[in-house]
Amino acid sequence: MDHNGFNDEKRESRLYIGNLDLRITEAALIKMFSPFGKIVSEDFLWHTRGPKRGEPRGFAFVQYSTKEEARLAKEKMHGRLACGRPLVVRLASEKFLAESEGSSPAGVGEAGKASGAGNSLGQMSRSARIAAIKNKLKALEEEGSSAKKQKNAEN
Structure with missing residues (x-):
């Protein structure tokens, strides 16, 4: 070889x-x-x-x-x-x-x-990926807090 x-x-x-x-x-x-x-x-x-x-x-x-x-x-x-x-x-x-x-x-x-x-995460720059992750986390936190408010309103 x-x-x-x-x-x-x-x-x-x-x-x-x-x-x-x-x-x-x-x-x-x-x-x-x-x-x-x-x-x-x-x-x-x-x-x-x-x-x-x-x-x-x-x-x-x-x-x-x-x-x-x-x-x-x-x-x-x-x-x-x-x-x-x-x-x-x-x-x-x-x-x-x-x-x-x-x-x-x-x-x-x-x-x-x-x-x-x-x-398209594979083609994104590192900083763009970090920004996308932060946005996703923010959206999840907002979704979680609205779910808690709705649950408290039901009680």
């Missing part, structure tokens, strides 16, 4: 694992992902400076020996709850593609799901 083929194989067998609860340790991560194949490396990211120095950053990378093992782990673990939080598991190359292209053709992650539902 040539050098480029090796890099493609390596890139397609590396998983990004996000939304990790801060209580999850490196050992627990390896234990969760080892049933799907041979893990050849694991990068658990930590804060290296600032007030959170030494604390986990909430994401990691796991490298499997083959891309088939990585795809199986992705299929089985994406969305699975760990310490009450749904894991985000995707190929590390998909994470890069999702950030560089807006949203990938495979519909990666939440942005892909949202754009598939007719929402």
Whole structure:
């Protein structure tokens, strides 16, 4: 296999694992992902400076020996709850593609799901997404307060 083929194989067998609860340790991560194949490396990211120095950053990378093992782990673990939080598991190359292209053709992650539902979050800037979320929260709060008023009026 040539050098480029090796890099493609390596890139397609590396998983990004996000939304990790801060209580999850490196050992627990390896234990969760080892049933799907041979893990050849694991990068658990930590804060290296600032007030959170030494604390986990909430994401990691796991490298499997083959891309088939990585795809199986992705299929089985994406969305699975760990310490009450749904894991985000995707190929590390998909994470890069999702950030560089807006949203990938495979519909990666939440942005892909949202754009598939007719929402354009995948193409919005970060500040526009934050504004959209704030507007949604405000609408939900208003809806909740009007429901409380209506309930109090009934009593």
